[in-house]
Amino acid sequence: MAEQPSNLPTAYDPKRAEDKWYDYWIEGGFFEAGKDPEKKPFSVVIPPPNVTGYLHIGHALDNILQDILVRWKRMEGYDALWLPGMDHAGIATQAKVEARLREEGVSRHDLGREKFLEQVWDWKEHYAQIIRNQWRKLGLSLDYSRERFTMDEGLSQAVREVFVRLYQKGLIYRGKYIINWDPATQTALSDIEVIHKEVQGHLYHMNYPLKDGSGSIRVATTRPETMLGDTGVAVHPEDDRYRDLVGKTVILPVVNREIPIVADEHVDAEFGSGAVKITPAHDPNDFEIGLRHDLPQILVMDETGTMNENAGPYQGLDRFQCREKIVDDLQEAGVLTEIEAHTHSVGHSERSGAVVEPYLSTQWFVRMKPLAEKAIQDIRSGEGVQFVPERFEKIYLHWIENIRDWCISRQLWWGHRIPAWYCTDCSETIVAREDPDHCPKCGGEHLHQDEDVLDTWFSSGLWPFSTMGWPEETEDLKRYYPTDVLVTGYDIIYFWVARMIFSGLEFTGTKPFRDVLIHGLVRDAEGRKMSKSLGNGVDPMEVIEKYGADAIRFMLSTGVTPGNDVRFRWERVEAARNFANKIWNASRFALMHLEGVKAEDLSLNGPLSTADRWILHRLNETVERVTAGLNRYDFGDAGQSLYHFIWDELCDWYIEFAKLPLYGDDEAAKDSTRSVLAYVLDQSLRLLHPFMPFITEEIRQHLPVEGDSITVASWPQSQSRFEAPEAVGEMEILIETIRAVRNTRAEMDLMPKQQVDLLIRAGEEAVPAFRNNEAAIRRLCGVDRLEVDPSLRRPERAMALVVTGAEIFLPLEGVIDIEQTIAKLEGERKKLDKEVERVEKKLANEGFVNKAPAHVVEEERQKGREYREKREKVVNRLKELRGE
CATH class of the missing domain: 1.10.730.10 (Isoleucyl-tRNA Synthetase; Domain 1)
Incomplete structure (x- = not known):
């Protein structure tokens, strides 16, 4: 035990205590796991925060809950490991560093890849230290000797191993498909990195003329700028209105391209005109229809969302500027027949906030169905991960049952570079664990590595086992994997929890954790989500500075219930x-x-x-x-x-x-x-x-x-x-008695030192409680004469108090001026009569009850109840004083 004086200072100083004891814990190695192999292991891996800045209040809640569990299990005698670490957070971190460079008038392209990555590593080291200091401030009992980073050497090896294995099994492939494209960060996004928002837009109705001059066919779109990439019009094969038009050709307005009318069962004959324009390079459904009918794929904008050479006269315009210009031109040409207000869901980048563009691009994908099937079987077997609360299991299952292939390539420089090389001599694609120096197919040495990096969730999905040393069969992996519990928010069940479960089952043959504890978000006092725009965010470090770490820890942890917001x-x-x-x-x-x-x-x-x-x-x-x-x-x-x-x-x-x-x-x-x-x-x-x-x-x-x-x-x-249930019974009687007497003394305005007599008529079961604790009753109630007798009679002019198993009488003669007290209480009763009358009159007014807000009416009712209760007490006191 540390040498300390026996007496505590007058006041607790959190700042002094927190720094002192955290240093003591770290120096003493109290948080380091693995010291006693005889102990049963308990392990948790921290959800790695992004090295993009500071920990927010949501991180604080998440980390505090984990720390409570780990400290508890450590005290229960477990060999408790809480493994810390951080995530490189590809898009988010690169965006932050690029923003800083722009302030200096420099772009990443000016620096080149190598120099730019040096800047990002400097950023990472700076913010990693800030995060460690914040962990310290929160009092987290982390085993820093095992700290990991998603791009450290060991985890990078695990990422490459996973990529190669999935590729060899045919579960990773490269192809040209419609993906979610973020024009702001100029990278692909996975489906779950797209936030769909309801937007008030328009539906534009256009007539595409038939080539033979026999008429036109009507189509509608919310994005007229994409019509420049139309390569067909589709109708349902059983739609009698268009049966004779299938196979004919229409002239695409503005660009005058001839495009066919095709029949496809995907078309909803009941929606709109029943005819839809097909833009295979800019819409995922149109892409599939285009493949079925061998339609050309024409991209009409570049990676920045600017119209390209295929956009004809609109080349160089921003996509939204193009929309305005093409609408004007279509109206002038008489092609645009109607513009109607239309609310629809529009995808926005979770990272940049930009409107996401469905975009035809060559990317790397993971074939998800086989991985999802394992996860579904595991959870339905009853042996899978347990969600707390259980309702989140249904949400998780619904998503994995309807999962689509995952686009894993990102057009960034910061991240795990895709371990694929292309042979210039024979166009062979080489995916390998080690960097190749020649092509295994033709022997050529002209190889270049894929420029893209992997989605950050690809590496964080391996977190529970890669941090333990996988693919090596390390001692930590054997002892601490699978982990016991994952604590995380409901907002990343799809992003992260699902990916860890897929990966754990696929590469280790077991679930990565026993339980998943899902908590909610930290909201402000009004229940609003914290945001910069509302200015309602709370910095946990400021709270600690003002009140100490223990205060925020206790406040957040005791305000939470599983699955719900705080x-x-x-x-x-x-x-x-x-x-x-x-x-x-x-x-x-x-x-x-x-x-x-x-x-x-x-x-x-x-x-x-x-x-x-x-x-x-x-x-x-x-x-x-x-x-x-x-x-x-x-x-x-x-x-x-x-x-x-x-x-x-x-x-x-x-x-x-x-x-x-x-x-x-x-x-x-x-x-x-x-x-x-x-x-x-x-x-x-x-x-x-x-x-x-x-x-x-x-x-x-x-x-x-x-x-x-x-x-x-x-x-x-x-x-x-x-x-000692009998002692509990006695104490309940004593506490009830002391409270009743003290409240009565307060009502009578008795000074603390003024002694009173107490006469107790107790039932047989309650007698021991009073007789065994007479000294306590005398001292804590300010009693001079105490008498306990089951046959006591009530004295005249005495306050009567009823407690469990007894009646207590407090004689008033000589204690208070009875007549003066009666006069005072009569005055109080008259005031309460008026208040009761006022409230009742107000509530009897139908105009008030029907027109006033519900909470105002309820407040008046509550006031009425309180006034009546107070009046009843006063009336009872008057009866006692008068001996009635």
Whole structure:
């Protein structure tokens, strides 16, 4: 145990404690796994944050929940590994670095690939250190000796191994297909990197004239600029309206290209005119129709979204400028017959926000159906990953059952470069684990590597096992894989969770984790998503600076329920800080009475009071509730159970009862109370440690207990010897009595030092509670004469209080000026009569009830209920004072 003075300072200083104890934990190696092979392993891999900047409040929630689980399991005696690491985040990181270069008037092309990547690595190192510092500030118990990065040497080897294996199995292929193209970042995107938004646009109706002059066929589009790439018009083969037109030719307006009318079952004859324009290079459905009918594929814009040479007179225009110009030209030519308002879903880049362009491009793809089938079989077998809450399993299953091939190539420089080489001499494609120096087909040495890199999710999908050393059969892989639980938000189930499950099953033969705990987003107090535009974001580091790490940890973790969003409220952070102060002050009281006491001096074998046995029983119950809550991943329930035990029972009641023996003359009672107080405080700190690690370490280092750190102290266990239901029953009666008497004293404006008489008419079962604890009742209720008698009669002019199993009478003669008090209460009753009358009159007004907002009406009803309750109390007091 660290050398510490026995007394705590007057106030808790989070800044001093947090830096001191984190250094102590790291230097002591308390977070490092693998030290005891006899212990059962428990492992978690951190969802790797992107090296694009700072951790936000969502990261804080995610990391805090993981840390609670890891600290808890470490205390339960597991060999707990929490593996840290970061993601290179291809598009996002490259975009950040390019933006910084633009501010300097430089582009990546000015620098060249090698120099640009040097800049990105510098960026990565800078922000990786910032993230590590933020992990430190949050108090995360990470094993830094095993930290990984998605582009470190080992993970890069794993990525190449996976690519080669999938390619050799025919599950990775290269082809020319319609993909999602981001003109802003000029790279392909996977389907799940596209966010679909409802946009108010237009539907443009056009007549394409038949070549033979016999008429025209009507088509409609939301993107008239793409008509420049039309190579056909399609109708349904059973649509009688167009049966005679199939095989004929129309003239494409503006460019005057001849295009055929084809019949295809994909066409919806009920939508619009039943005829659709076919643009194979700019629409995924049109692409498939084009393949079936051997239609040409004409790209009419380049990678920046600018119209190209195939756009004829519109070459050089931005795609949206082209739309405006071509609409004007079509109207002038009499081809455009109608423009109607139309709300439709438009894809936007998840990274840049640009409108995504369906674009014909040569890319690399993963054939997903075979991988999905394994994942589906695994989860339906009942042996697959368990989702918490269970409802997310259906969402996951629905997606993988309808999965499409995954475009994995990205037109970037930052990332894992695709391990494919092309032979200039014979056009052979070579995919290999090692860089080739010649073509295996023709022996030629003129090879060039594919310029593209892999989607960042390709590497992060391997995270649970690549970080453990796969494809090598390392000791860590054998011991800690599969991992026990993944904690993540519902927003990346498709992006990441699904890919890890596919990859784990395919390459290790097992699921990558036992459980997936899904949590929601952190929203503001009004339930809105945090965003720069709303200005409602919260920096977790600012919260820590103001209130300390333990406050934000407790606030976020106890406000969460599995699968649901969390609302961030500053008042709840303040409440958590106040909770820390409450624990601190209670601990200062305890340590004041443990001055000079050593661990071996403490014993729970001495005579125990009712309060002692009660608090030990309640501790048992709290241990069980907290442990059960953590086992269910219900952090909110576990934390709230602990909060109420510490605040309401240990601090507010047990310490009050403990003051009697501690300030008394009975040395044996003092020793017993010290021992119980030390034990319960120590056990409470252990239960609280995963939630609030810093303050619990600070306090426990002052307690007379064994051990170097609370991080490796054993997790509390329920003790059958502490079961004392009879003590619980007695204490419930005592607490109820003390509350009732104190409330009555407050109503009567009695000074704390003013003594009163208390006469208790108790039932047989309640008598022991009062007679065994007379000293406590006298002290805590300010009582002079105390009489407990089952046959007591109620005195005249006495306050009557009813508690469980007893009636309590507080004689008023000589205690208060009865007539003056009656006069005061009569005045109060008249005021309440008026308020009740006012509210009832207001609620009887139909105009108010029908027109006022519902919450305003409900507020008035609530006021009415409160006024009536107060009036009833006043009336009862008046009866008692008058002896009625």
